[in-house]
Amino acid sequence: MPKVHVLDVVFQGQEEAIAAYLIETSAGPVLIEAGPESTFPALEQAILDKGFQLAAIQHVFLTHIHFDHAGAAWKFAEHGAKIYVHPAGLPHLNAPEKLWSSAKQIYGEQMEALWGDMQPIPLEQLVAADDQDVFEIGDLSLKVIYTPGHAVHHNAYKMGDDIFTGDVGGVKIENGPVVPPCPPPDINIALWKASIAKLRAEQPKGLYLTHFDYHTDPDTHFDALEKVLDEWAGFIKPFYEQQIPSEEIVPRFMAYIKQSYEAAGLSESLQKIYEYANPSWMSVNGLLRYWKLKEQGRI
Secondary structure (H helix, E strand, C coil): EEEEEECCCEEECCCCEEEEEEEECCCCCCCEECCHHHHHHHHHHHHHCCCCHHHCCCCCCCCCCCCCHHHHHHHHHCCCEEEECCCCHHHHHHHHHHHHHHHHHHHHHHHCCCCCCCCCHHHHEEEECCCCCCCEEEEEEEEEEECCCCCCCEEEEECCEEEEECCCCCCCCCCCCEEECCCCCCCCCHHHHHHHHHHHCCCCCEEEECCEEEECCCHHHHHHHHHHHHHHHHHHHHHCCCCCCCCHHHHHHHHHHHEEEHHHCCCCHHHHHHHCCCCCHHHHHHHHHHHHHCCCCCE
């Protein structure tokens, strides 16, 4: 089995928030996730520390196109790498202007500080990775598992008995709880649970989470993820039904999350890492939109 290295991209100076994974293969290193462009210097140094030059990485697999996973992919494309992504996400990497401008409406002046820059990737370097595709690179075999629910363009990748889950596998840092990242606009809990069932059916022995590191006991992990998905959606639903503005919900939801973290015994420092990896305020609008679409019968 090829060797896997966990690379911490040190997002906003914080360790253990966002990972990329370097896989050593007989045909050269392969990267899973690229992190945001703002953290590219840290990622480059981590790659160099493992004994590889950037130009040696000719294959980068993205679970989806959110900036914390795909923002720096174009930097590897500049060195000739092929970038693998779900077909629905592929056009946005070739022409990222709409994706970027949409996110800037959310992050405003913080956009560049958080995410850096995003440049187009030529179509000839983008590879559509669709459900059940298998990519063979040297002694590495990666199976694509289409896993919507967090994003409509989300893939997970299976290598042997392990799965690189992206965000559909949730967030779990150190021995903390499993929590679901629920940003707008694609949250669909039924699809997310179907994706979890799909991953369970693969009978993995371990999960490589982008947020963060390798975790064993996938069934217990997925049980916890499904439970918290329901709890978070249930917390938001009454606010949606009462048409309370999101800006009034955010502090209540953040207090609810903090209380749950404290109940789980998380230190202040670990709570901070969780917030970097999965800002709780983002889930408010994602879950409000979920309930709206559900009420309208669109999901």
